[in-house]
Amino acid sequence: MKNKFLPEQLAEFEKSIAENAKDQAGLLKSIHLAQKVFGGVPVEIQRVIGKHHDASISKISGIVTFYDYFTSDIQGKNIIEVCVGTTCYVQEANDILKKVCEITKCEPNSTSRNKEFSVVIGRCLGKCELAPNVIINHKTHNKVTIDKVTELLKGI
């Protein structure tokens, strides 16, 4: 599928990454920005970044696929991150993940077909004392149970 971007949004983005391109530590910053602004770093955007940073598409695509928080697809409207780090795992986080996938009709680490949901597997969200944890649209929920997560997802 071809992605469409607003011209103003693209122009503004290019301005920022032209700044980053002057910084020897700037490439990841530009990719971060793309993920934030566009909800993903598809190949069209990779090309724009490559132009400014003087880097090949294969290098940029290599980076995007390497890190968990960069996606080459545009993510869904709602992002649900289920922590399956060690502490959450020993408190049955896998069952919660299964439930979330079932409700959202979404595989782990992917986006549902209707682009409503993205389900992301987290590897420790830094709140292990309150495990298991789930982040729904940037809000963290602690001591989550299957019932609680079902309830939470009904609300969006």
Added chain:
Amino acid sequence: MDIKLLKKIKDDTLKRVGNKFDKDYRTNKEKEVRIVLKNSYVIDKDSIDEYIARDGYFALNKAITEMKPEEVTEVVKDSGLKGRSGGGFPTGLKWGFIPKEKGQKYIICNADEGESAATIDGVLMRQDPHSVLEGMALAGYAIGASKGYIYLRYEYPVCLEVLNKAIEDAKEKGLLGKKILGTDFDFEVEVFRGAGAYVCGEESAIINSIEGNRGNSKSKPPFPAVKGLFSKPTLINNVETLSVVPQIILNGADWYKSTGIPGSEGSKVFTLTGHLNSPKTVEVPLGITIRELIELGGGMRDNRKFKAFVTGSPNVTMLGSEDIDLPVAFPEFKERQVMVGSGGVVILDDKTCMVDFTHFNVDLLNIESCGRCTPCRVGTKRAAQLLEKIKEGSASLKDLDKLIELAEHLRTASLCGLGQAVGMTMHTAMNSFKDEFLAHINEHECAAGKCFK
């Protein structure tokens, strides 16, 4: 900014806040100490004045106005401070490895906190950001670096805000930036955000990441101390390690050594998680026993039996119930190939299947393997498959031997700590839970009821 003004800010702030600093959040005042967490939960994280009122930046002033750089390193060496990221490498020794010649050098504060269950660095950066910045500046002065990066894990957006504000405030007061405290010492700090990759806590992978590459580990030598970030000498220390340096410089090596036990000087912050009644973050002297840690976490949940003490997830190492009185200390742990770890502790009860638990972590390491070297890329996959076979009931004793041998290969042949640690994982699993593995293989018995489904 000079020492007079620093003192004035301290006095004025102390007057303003009244008895606010008397607050003591510890639940067990006998067992818990307050060194690393001296300011956490007490001061306003956004107030540089309150940090100064707690003697903040006095160590930096002392170092750059009264001490030679080598003297700073010397004090850190004498204090016995060891790296808090888990390996326990002597900090002063590491600082001493950086070449003395002038030129561009870097400090990297490792704030990747990839170890799941560990939330210490996050607490420190959120609660006491200036202690991290001051520690970095002191390290910068000691090795002659003028720029520091904080490599911050993606999952910590709040830390990003707090740190950036702290950096701005410190610059405004002349405590970071050019001509710090009116001397010729310059030091800038920048926060660099990671993007979610466990291996990016490894030193050479961080360097790759900041340089704008995939976060693969590199083969060593050359070591970062000689050829690190942008090919310049680079010192990499953990957040907790750096944040305690100001107090060591201010109060002296002997003061620091008075906590802990010989070989494991000082205190350590642990996040106690898992099957406990009240999982929490505590700071304790090194040398405390596992039993005492469990007690600090409120004891075992639902009165269940303690089964395993786990550190380092997902590079897990484990101890069983027979080791409950073992002191948590570097030499004692090393002898058993167990890591003290960066502070994430998972306490498991007898409902946990250790085969399943080991499989989960090895499988995770396989996912997180950067793929750079074959032993780890292929070996973690094969190890996970063998563990899976044991879980399914199709493994023989030969498979177990294969697994142990494979783990040993991983330990010796992998390029970085991620693959190497699988050897430690299997070694410690066999030390403490061999019977459970055998019961799975021979009797198809899983006491926890997790396997053979």
